[in-house]
Amino acid sequence: MDDIRLVTGLLDPNQAVDNLAVAASDAGGIATFIGKVRASGVEALELSHYELLTLPSMEALASHAHARFDLMGLVMLHRVGELAPGEPIVCVAAAARHRRDAIEAVDFCMDHLKSAAWFWKREKRGGEWQWIEPRAADHTDLARWSEKSGPV
Amino acid sequence: MAVTIIFLGPLRDVAGAESREVPGPLDWAGLLEHVGEAVAEQLNEARVNVACGGKVLSDKTQLNAKDGEEVALLPPVSGG
Numbered sequence: 001m002d003d004i005r006l007v008t009g010l011l012d013p014n015q016a017v018d019n020l021a022v023a024a025s026d027a028g029g030i031a032t033f034i035g036k037v038r039a040s041g042v043e044a045l046e047l048s049h050y051e052l053l054t055l056p057s058m059e060a061l062a063s064h065a066h067a068r069f070d071l072m073g074l075v076m077l078h079r080v081g082e083l084a085p086g087e088p089i090v091c092v093a094a095a096a097r098h099r100r101d102a103i104e105a106v107d108f109c110m111d112h113l114k115s116a117a118w119f120w121k122r123e124k125r126g127g128e129w130q131w132i133e134p135r136a137a138d139h140t141d142l143a144r145w146s147e148k149s150g151p152v
Numbered sequence: 153m154a155v156t157i158i159f160l161g162p163l164r165d166v167a168g169a170e171s172r173e174v175p176g177p178l179d180w181a182g183l184l185e186h187v188g189e190a191v192a193e194q195l196n197e198a199r200v201n202v203a204c205g206g207k208v209l210s211d212k213t214q215l216n217a218k219d220g221e222e223v224a225l226l227p228p229v230s231g232g
Contacts, residue, residue: 047231048161048164050158050203052203052205052206052222053208053226056206078231090232110232113231113232115229115230117229117231118160118226118229118231119229119231119232120161120230121231131161131162131165134229138230
C-alpha cells in the first residue's frame with residue numbers, strides 16, 4: 001500500500017501511519033519521520049509546488065524507493081501552502097519485513113524530498129518573507145545515495 | 153492561444169508575477185526576451201531548470217513550446 005499525497009490542510013501523520021500499519025499487517029516494522037515547522041523564531045512557513053511536476057516527482061521517488069528497498073508499503077505526505085509554527089510539513093513512513101529497509105527507505109525519501117523534489121520554501125521572520133535555498137549539507141546528504149543528484 | 157510562462161519559487165518575486173502569457177510558439181531566445189532582464193540572467197544559470205508541457209528539459213536551450221503549452225521556470229528546490 002502506498003499513500004503519496006500533497007496535503008493542503010493540516011497534515012495528520014498518525015492517521016496515515018495507522019492506515020499503513022493495517023495495510024501492511026505482516027510487516028516486521030514501520031519507520032516514520034515527521035518534519036515540523038520549528039516552534040521558535042519562524043512566524044510562518046510557505047511551501048509552493050508546481051502542479052505538473054511535484055506529485056509525479058514524488059510518485060517517481062516512491063518507485064525508486066521500492067526498487068531499492070524491500071518495502072511492504074510507503075507513506076509520503078507533503079504539505080503545501082502556509083504553515084504555522086509547530087505544524088507538520090512532511091511525513092514519510094515505510095513498512096518492511098526488516099528494520100533496515102524501513103529506516104533507510106525513510107532516510108532516502110527524506111533526502112530526496114529536501115533537495116531533489118519540486119518544492120520551494122520561504123519563511124517569515126520579523127514580518128519579512130525570505131526564500132530558503134537548499135543547504136550544502138542537503139546536497140551532501142543526497143549524494144550519499146550516489147544517484148543522479150537532480151530532481152527526480 | 154498562447155504559451156503560459158510560470159514563475160516558480162523566488163523567480164515569482166523576481167518576475168513580479170506568478171505567470172505571464174506570451175504568443176506561441178516560444179523558443180529559448182524568445183523566452184529570454186519575454187521574461188525580462190532579471191529573470192533572463194537567472195535562467196542562464198545552470199541550476200535553473202525549465203519544464204515544457206510538464207517535462208523537465210535536459211537542454212533548456214532547445215525549448216520549443218507550442219501554442220497552449222505551459223513553460224515552467226524552476227529555480228533550485230527546497231522541500232521537507
